[in-house]
Amino acid sequence: MSSVKLEENSIFNQLSACGHQKVVFCNDDYTGLKAIIAIHDTTLGPAIGGTRMWSYKTEQDALNDVLRLSQAMTYKAAITGLNLGGGKAVIIGDSRTDKSEAMMRRFGRFIEDLNGTFITAAEVGTGTKDMEYIRMETEYVTGVPESVGGSGDPSPITARGVFMGIKACVKELFGTDSLAGRIVAVQGAGHVGEYLVSLLRAENAKVYVSDINEERLGKVAKRYGAEVVNNNQLFDLDFDVYAPCALGATVNSETIGKMKCSIVAGSANNQLADEKIDGQLLLDKGILYAPDYLINAGGLINCYSEIAGYNKKRTMQLADNIYEATREVLKKSKAEKIPTSLAANKIAEKRIQDIKKIKSTY
Numbered sequence: 001m002s003s004v005k006l007e008e009n010s011i012f013n014q015l016s017a018c019g020h021q022k023v024v025f026c027n028d029d030y031t032g033l034k035a036i037i038a039i040h041d042t043t044l045g046p047a048i049g050g051t052r053m054w055s056y057k058t059e060q061d062a063l064n065d066v067l068r069l070s071q072a073m074t075y076k077a078a079i080t081g082l083n084l085g086g087g088k089a090v091i092i093g094d095s096r097t098d099k100s101e102a103m104m105r106r107f108g109r110f111i112e113d114l115n116g117t118f119i120t121a122a123e124v125g126t127g128t129k130d131m132e133y134i135r136m137e138t139e140y141v142t143g144v145p146e147s148v149g150g151s152g153d154p155s156p157i158t159a160r161g162v163f164m165g166i167k168a169c170v171k172e173l174f175g176t177d178s179l180a181g182r183i184v185a186v187q188g189a190g191h192v193g194e195y196l197v198s199l200l201r202a203e204n205a206k207v208y209v210s211d212i213n214e215e216r217l218g219k220v221a222k223r224y225g226a227e228v229v230n231n232n233q234l235f236d237l238d239f240d241v242y243a244p245c246a247l248g249a250t251v252n253s254e255t256i257g258k259m260k261c262s263i264v265a266g267s268a269n270n271q272l273a274d275e276k277i278d279g280q281l282l283l284d285k286g287i288l289y290a291p292d293y294l295i296n297a298g299g300l301i302n303c304y305s306e307i308a309g310y311n312k313k314r315t316m317q318l319a320d321n322i323y324e325a326t327r328e329v330l331k332k333s334k335a336e337k338i339p340t341s342l343a344a345n346k347i348a349e350k351r352i353q354d355i356k357k358i359k360s361t362y
């Protein structure tokens with residue numbers, strides 16, 4: 001324990017509060033690059049996480065965001081059984097006007113300096129083209145286009161993981177994981193939503209689908225034989241599974257009050273508006289919630305596969321493992337009478353502690 005006295009709002013205190021290992025501030029006046037790379041935990045392997053480019057109002061906002069997001073990546077990798085740690089990067093700026101090839105390549109050189117302890121991918125405000133620029137300066141980047149040896153669109157893998165999460169919940173409640181005759185409401189007919197609808201329909205589930213993009217909604221519904229429903233009236237309907245595949249925070253005290261379903265399982269990030277309050281509300285109401293960061297881990301699995309040498313069959317297998325991982329979370333939640341979100345966090349933390357212990361021997 002250090003005897004150094006730190007100011008109340010010191011960065012070191014902030015790092016200690018969430019257990020971060022390292023934060024790197026990257027500055028380059030020529031390209032205008034101002035980035036922060038946060039490495040949360042590398043017990044399980046190199047820290048992986050996307051690079052977000054955003055017009056943060058203050059440096060502190062950027063730091064808060066990168067610390068929060070990198071910690072979440074540690075949990076996601078741990079619970080999915082991947083040998084990866086958690087990290088994240090943010091670039092401060094407007095991705096539409098401030099980005100350039102030189103800036104992204106300079107950022108790639110900062111990543112290279114970290115010698116493989118941090119691997120990045122595309123996130124909000126960055127895309128495959130940016131990853132290609134970063135790749136020119138470092139090999140520690142994933143999510144480059146298929147044409148240059150990458151793994152391409154992760155959405156089919158993400159949908160597969162969500163499908164497995166739904167099946168695990170259905171098994172828990174109904175004793176069989178067959179979806180034939182079950183009713184699933186998919187909110188959001190985008191990349192993941194469309195693949196999910198196709199998997200559900202292939203197993204003869206009845207599917208309601210909603211989206212604010214009418215054209216896309218109509219196309220997806222027609223292609224797979226799903227029923228279009230009004231997004232605002234979704235919770236008036238009776239269905240077994242609510243699959244949020246559009247926005248976060250759609251599971252909150254108001255919507256939980258209206259829900260008639262018995263399962264919540266979808267791809268959207270941060271589905272619970274307040275993890276503690278809403279996790280408990282769902283538990284009290286007897287609604288099974290498949291933690292979002294577990295069942296939407298397909299994107300991360302895709303990146304992992306890219307690092308290990310892409311193999312489609314192996315990648316699908318890893319996504320299928322989400323079934324057993326979800327079963328384990330549900331079992332723990334039931335045994336300890338705790339929300340599934342908390343059960344998932346505990347399982348992730350235990351895996352990290354266990355591996356830390358075995359690595360401590362010479």
Ligand SMILES: NC(=O)c1ccc[n+]([C@@H]2O[C@H](COP(=O)([O-])OP(=O)(O)OC[C@H]3O[C@@H](n4cnc5c(N)ncnc54)[C@H](O)[C@@H]3O)[C@@H](O)[C@H]2O)c1
Pocket residue numbers: 154155156158187188189190191192193210211212213216231245246247248267268269296297298299
């Ligand atoms: N693509 C992936 O591999 C992946 C991985 C992990 C998590 N996710 C998360 O899953 C969700 C869906 O991702 P995606 O790649 O399919 O995105 P997408 O942008 O392709 O699709 C989102 C869809 O939701 C619709 N939508 C937006 N607001 C809506 C609203 N209020 N009500 C209903 N529909 C609405 C949009 O019109 C769009 O069709 C996002 O939250 C994303 O962060 C995606």
